[in-house]
Amino acid sequence: xxxxxVGARPGSSMKLFRIDQHxxxxxxxxxxxxxxxxxxxxxxxxTRGDSFxxxxxxxxxxxxxxxxxx
Numbered sequence: 359x360x361x362x363x364v365g366a367r368p369g370s371s372m373k374l375f376r377i378d379q380h381x382x383x384x385x386x387x388x389x390x391x392x393x394x395x396x397x398x399x400x401x402x403x404x405t406r407g408d409s410f411x412x413x414x415x416x417x418x419x420x421x422x423x424x425x426x427x428x
Contacts, residue, residue, distance in 0.1 A: 359397040360404075363412040368393045375411040375424060376404070383411055383424040 363374055370390055375383035388410075391399035404410070418424060 359394065359399055360410065361412055362393065362396055362398045363410065364414040365416075366390055366398050368398065371403075373419060374403075375415055375418075377409040377411065377426065381426040383426055385419075385422045386410075 363372070366372060368390060371387060372390075373385050374388050376386045377383050387403050388400055389402040391401040393399075
């Protein structure tokens, strides 16, 4: 389960940006299962411990990789 990203719906798929340890975020296709309150099940596209950007990233949906600056 993951805190529900903006626009996520049960049974749908969307691109989320996965954050790595080098301050890079890579576009990753995620498939969602059931919703439980403010959380949603991930059924494909992630492994335990992955971190994702959950805010509205529609402005950057054409990008495959983003650099994260402090």
